Amino acid sequence: MTYVGESRPALRQPEPERGEASFKDVVAAYVGLTKPRVIELLLLTTVPVMFFAARGVPALGLVVATVVGGALSAGSASTFNCVYDRDIDEQMRRTRRRALPRHVVTPRAALVFATVQAVLSTAVLAYWVNPLSAVLSVLANAFYVLGYTMLLKRRTTQNIVWGGIAGCFPALIGWTAVTGELSWVPIVLFAVVFFWTPPHTWALALRYREDYANVDVPMLPVVRPAAEVGRQIVLYSWVMVATSMLLWPVAGTGPVYPVAAAVLGAVFLVEAHKMWRRARGTEDLSEIQPMRLFHHSNLYLSLLFVAVALDPLLTR
Template identity: 85%
Template sequence: MTSVGQQASALSQPEPEPTRATLRDVVAAYVGLTKPRVIELLLLTTVPVMFFAAGGVPELGLVVATVVGGTLSAGSASALNCVYDRDIDEQMRRTRRRALPRHIVSARAALVFGLALGVISTVVLAVWVNWLSAALALAANAFYVLVYTMVLKRRTTQNIVWGGLAGCFPALIGWTAVTGSLSWVPVVLFAVVFFWTPPHTWALALRYREDYANVDVPMLPVVAPAAEVARRIVIYSWVMVATSLLLWPVADTGLFYPVAALVLGAVFLVEAHRMWRRARGTEDLSKIQPMRLFHASNLYLSLLFVAVALSPLVPL
């Protein structure tokens, strides 16, 4: 397992000189540091909540400011994560094509870039949205970098369970951007994302478990057999679906949302149980097919939050 001394020196290790690259390569590298696909998912849990909080279509300027601020905040956290994890990213198939392992951007430049995005995002949200949303985005950023990346990720199999809290904040930010306050409604949606994160991430980690094992990151699929990973995915999936249905009585949504949540949840549970059944008695990933569940989880969350957005617009 990686020692504490190795982790502490992750930011101080000497950096090779960045390789020569075209302007296009450099721009693409900086964009890559922000992990655009992660940002897409985060925004997908922000904007629909704004529609729900507004009871319809929110003010366009507010949506733009929230999206810009949220994008910069998430990009900041991702860039800082890339700086700290550059030592293991170089050794993993899934991440070795990132900007820092390829030395297109130096660690110092990426650090400055990440910090600058964090400052700008806080200013944007504080000035054009509100201070509560700005504080929540800053808290999510700090939690992801300081708690998940620097403390949990390399030390515990529960890393993604608790580290995933950072990815739940966009639901709170979307709500507070419109209302200026918190309530139980965004807390329920926060919890949905919290219970969604382990099935989503463990399915991906199962696919790349050898990568994580090679760099001593104790993701659950590294330390537990595939059947146990799948069993826990099923448990979290049931809790996730049950939590999603809580929004109906808590927010008095009408019938459209609970029907959509029930159908989407049933489909996801079927896929989770199928993976569990495939995982029993084999460690062959070609038979377990964890990426099926990973892609299903993305589709589930996307459609569930679309249902959240449409709920106040559909007369049921």
């Protein structure tokens, strides 16, 4: 296993693609800068909370404005992240096909694109949703870019723990979009996403630990054995599941949410413990199978927030 600080062979630099990119390639490159799959996951923790806050179906126009503003905000943060991390993205297998490493988009153009998205997202949320949601969106963007990308990512194994706070804001934004104020209900959901983020991200980082090691990014799987990573994942998973059950008494949900949260949580814990058990016996990633837990974590969060949306619809 390679650890940060050890000598290691340099990862071969990918050859930049030559030739003039087509219009379709350029459009695809700009879309790629926004990390659409991340946007999809963030919106999945926004819209269901709006249903829960409305205790039914929220106004369509409000949902559209919140989704558009949230997508622009998340896209802006992701684009800023791509600009700042373009040096390490060019060296990592998982990221070297992005627009900036391939030189399809210039850093300056990407910065302009990110700034325009940030301005538009703030304007959309402030005008068509409410000022509080707009402020929360700006805070999430700033925390991801300044807190995680620029300050924490390359300095500490706790990078994703605290940097992941940015990804928790959509729960707050979805709630304030409907109610215009904060309460303990979205804070519980904020905490669920907070404790979900380390198991989700560390599983992915375990799969790509050599990439992170080669660019000196001290993700936990780079500086700790797989068994310790598995132990930390199990600990965070237990806290995540316990936190998810808090929504039942705090929000006074019907039976749909707590049953779904208990079943989904139990299945997730089984998967986390299985990965930990495999990691205790080997450092071979093909045997540890971290991507199995990574994909399962996506499914867990998706179904949990679907239950958040369905609970008020099915228990009227």
